[in-house]
Amino acid sequence: MEHHEEKISYLQLIKNGVFKENTIFRLVISLCPSIAVTNSVRNGFLLGMAVLFVQSMVNTTVALLRRFIHPRIRIPIFMLIISGWVSVVDMIMAAYARAAYKEIGLYVEIIVAFASILARAEMFASKNRPLAAFFDGFGSGLGFMIALVVISFFRELFGSGSLAGIPIIHAKPLLIMIMPAGGFIAVGLLMGFFNWIDIRFYGGKGAGGAAGH
Amino acid sequence: MAVTNRQQELVVTVSPHVRSEESTAKIMWTVTLSLLPAFVMAVYYFGPRAVYVTALTVIGSLFSEWLIERMAGKEITLSDGSAFLTGVLLGMNLPSSVPFYIPLVSSFVAVAITKQLFGGLGYNIFNPALIGRAFALITWPRAMTTWFTPTAAFVAMDAKTTATPLGILKEEGMHKLLEVFGDKMHLYQSLLMGHRAGSLGETSVIAILIGAAFLLYKRYISLHIPLSFIGTVAVLTWAFGGKQGLFTGDPIVHILSGGLMLGAFYMATDYVTCPTVKKGQIIFGIGCGALTALIRLKAGYPEGVMFAILLMNCFTPLIDRNLKSKVFGARKEASK
Numbered sequence: 058m059e060h061h062e063e064k065i066s067y068l069q070l071i072k073n074g075v076f077k078e079n080t081i082f083r084l085v086i087s088l089c090p091s092i093a094v095t096n097s098v099r100n101g102f103l104l105g106m107a108v109l110f111v112q113s114m115v116n117t118t119v120a121l122l123r124r125f126i127h128p129r130i131r132i133p134i135f136m137l138i139i140s141g142w143v144s145v146v147d148m149i150m151a152a153y154a155r156a157a158y159k160e161i162g163l164y165v166e167i168i169v170a171f172a173s174i175l176a177r178a179e180m181f182a183s184k185n186r187p188l189a190a191f192f193d194g195f196g197s198g199l200g201f202m203i204a205l206v207v208i209s210f211f212r213e214l215f216g217s218g219s220l221a222g223i224p225i226i227h228a229k230p231l232l233i234m235i236m237p238a239g240g241f242i243a244v245g246l247l248m249g250f251f252n253w254i255d256i257r258f259y260g261g262k263g264a265g266g267a268a269g270h
Numbered sequence: 271m272a273v274t275n276r277q278q279e280l281v282v283t284v285s286p287h288v289r290s291e292e293s294t295a296k297i298m299w300t301v302t303l304s305l306l307p308a309f310v311m312a313v314y315y316f317g318p319r320a321v322y323v324t325a326l327t328v329i330g331s332l333f334s335e336w337l338i339e340r341m342a343g344k345e346i347t348l349s350d351g352s353a354f355l356t357g358v359l360l361g362m363n364l365p366s367s368v369p370f371y372i373p374l375v376s377s378f379v380a381v382a383i384t385k386q387l388f389g390g391l392g393y394n395i396f397n398p399a400l401i402g403r404a405f406a407l408i409t410w411p412r413a414m415t416t417w418f419t420p421t422a423a424f425v426a427m428d429a430k431t432t433a434t435p436l437g438i439l440k441e442e443g444m445h446k447l448l449e450v451f452g453d454k455m456h457l458y459q460s461l462l463m464g465h466r467a468g469s470l471g472e473t474s475v476i477a478i479l480i481g482a483a484f485l486l487y488k489r490y491i492s493l494h495i496p497l498s499f500i501g502t503v504a505v506l507t508w509a510f511g512g513k514q515g516l517f518t519g520d521p522i523v524h525i526l527s528g529g530l531m532l533g534a535f536y537m538a539t540d541y542v543t544c545p546t547v548k549k550g551q552i553i554f555g556i557g558c559g560a561l562t563a564l565i566r567l568k569a570g571y572p573e574g575v576m577f578a579i580l581l582m583n584c585f586t587p588l589i590d591r592n593l594k595s596k597v598f599g600a601r602k603e604a605s606k
Contacts, residue, residue: 231375233409242383249387 067192074196081204081244082251086172091208092240094161098221101209103157105202107146107165109195112174114142116194119182126183135178136169143168173201212243294391297490298351301536302358304481308532309362311464311474315420316366320470323373324361327402330377331357338386352391353381359399359536362471363529363576364406367416367431375409376402396583397543400576407576417467434467435527440572443513444520461526472529482535494551495544495558496534500525502559510567524566533575534558543583550589557582 065073078084081091090108095101118138119126126134147165150158158165168174177197182190213219216234218226233239255261312320335353339346348354360377380402385394407414415437419430435457438447451457460466464474471478485491504521511519524530529537538544538558545554558578565574 229410231409232411233405236408238408246383246387 065189067189070189070192071196071199074193074198075200075203078197079200079204080173080197081201081208082248084173084176085248086176087201088244089167090164090171091205091244092237094164095205095209095212095240095243096216096235097213098206098209099157100161101205102202103150103154104161104164105198105205107150108168108171108174108201109198111139111142111146111168112177112194112198112201113191114145114194115139115174115178116182116190117187118142119178120185120187120190123183131183132175132179135175135183139174139178140169173197208240208243208247211247212239215239294352295350298355300488301485301490302351302355304484305358305362305471305536307477307480308471308474309358311477312362312366312470315464315473316418316470317421319366319418320361323364323366323368323470324358326370326373327361327364327377328354328357330374331360331381334378334381335386338382339390342386344390347391350391352385356380356385356398356402359471360402362532363399363403363469365414365417365469367418368406368410368413372406372410372413376406379405392542394542395586396580397537397540400537400580403576404580419467420465420473432467434572435461435523436566436572439523439527440566444523447523458522458526461523466527468527469529469532472532475526475531478531478535482531485535491535491539492548492551494548495538495555498552498555499534499538499558499562500530502556503530503563506560506563507567510563524563528566528573529575530562533562533579537575538579538582543586545586545589545593547590547593547595550586550593553589553593554582554586557585 076083080087090104094104115135115138119135122134122138143166146168147162150165151162177194181193185193210220212234213221214225215231216236216239218224218228218230231239234243309320309324312324331353332348335348336346357377360380361373364373364376380398384396384398384401385391388394416431417434417437419432433441435447435451438450448454448457451460462475464477466473482491482496486493504525507519507524508521509517509519511521511524534555538555545551558575561578561581562574565571565577571577
């Protein structure tokens with residue numbers, strides 16, 4: 058069962074989540090929020106934080122309970138755990154970040170259905186010790202958050218000429234960038250850019266194989 | 271001697287035996303040339319700004335093509351004329367009133383993103399010039415719908431703005447259109463000649479038809495797409511365009527206005543993004559026509575040719591895959 062454990066350090070687990078298995082740019086899953094909430098850096102950052110928290114907590118809980126979950130019904134159990142933690146985040150945000158919650162509240166609730174969360178729980182947390190699972194979830198969530206912040210950085214900069222609500226550029230912004238179409242363009246171009254870096258400097262093959270499936 | 275002659279008669283070579291004079295570059299430059307009448311009419315109606323806008327889109331297109339090919343370490347293919355043609359077509363699709371950055375940015379989107387990033391000429395899913403225009407329309411909605419009145423005089427360019435015929439038709443209806451243009455005959459005549467507000471190259475129907483006739487004569491395009499496209503728009507706008515009930519609309523106004531002629535003959539027939547099968551081209555044309563009529567009559571935009579063609583571009587692979595002819599003698603594939 059616990060085959061990853063001794064070989065990989067916790068730092069490596071985090072780095073793995075941020076770079077090698079980055080949810081958005083490498084695994085190409087959970088793309089829905091990467092387009093829906095990234096029209097401002099604040100929204101991207103907040104949803105990223107929510108996912109970071111949920112991912113870490115879900116991984117830890119699943120790892121703690123892994124010996125008690127019958128393999129046949131593991132997916133429904135994972136979903137129950139995920140929705141429990143999402144409810145926690147949802148209520149916290151509704152109570153303490155009302156303005157942002159009005160804009161991204163729907164997407165906070167939809168974290169339940171994010172492929173990335175279930176994927177980490179199924180692929181890693183259900184086979185590893187709680188602490189390793191926590192760092193794996195933390196790394197994956199951190200990678201997701203960084204991806205959202207990077208995407209929203211460019212979209213807000215070009216689409217509204219501001220960053221985190223502070224006006225930067227005083228020219229006519231490219232309105233399309235804060236619209237859904239601009240989200241697709243930004244994600245595609247950034248993914249291409251990171252693939253280029255990977256191929257050029259690290260001798261990798263780039264992501265994108267997963268996008269077709 | 272006799273032996274050598276016999277040998278020359280019996281030279282054996284590998285196929286292809288019939289060589290064509292055509293090449294991509296020749297077709298591209300010929301299509302560009304066929305846009306000349308429309309361009310002349312654009313200059314006639316909109317003055318130096320027509321040259322200015324088109325020059326900017328052409329420069330932007332050529333630069334984007336060069337830049338991406340240079341960065342990707344590919345062969346520089348500026349001389350095949352495809353980037354030049356995209357630039358000219360994009361210029362034809364912009365209003366004469368646009369500030370300088372709109373032609374430049376939209377030509378970059380057209381050539382760099384829509385064409386080169388998808389793999390270059392022949393690999394793009396969408397018509398590059400139309401994506402460039404769609405990007406501009408969504409990004410700068412006000413600038414892209416500010417139309418200068420055609421003056422047909424080089425001096426009086428004092429930026430009087432007006433609405434396009436389709437805009438008037440959408441906002442205020444047929445009676446207002448007749449009020450502006452006089453009577454029905456004057457309306458049709460103005461639309462045919464191009465004396466109306468609109469994008470640079472789309473206004474003069476007669477000039478576009480001259481260019482298209484030349485392309486048809488050279489057999490660079492066939493009538494399948496344009497006819498089914500325009501025919502569908504005519505039927506649907508005739509049937510549903512009128513306020514008094516079925517079949518009271520005015521199909522002639524709809525055919526002659528907007529970008530329908532330019533779109534049907536130059537955009538929808540783009541080799542890369544339209545189906546290769548003739549039957550598929552008819553389906554493609556009907557789809558474009560139906561979407562255009564739907565957008566013009568029911569949606570928020572007064573004009574829908576651009577979005578209609580782009581949406582049908584998505585269906586091109588699907589149409590081709592399902593209509594391609596059976597390979598003779600090939601075994602039937604087992605169903606998966």
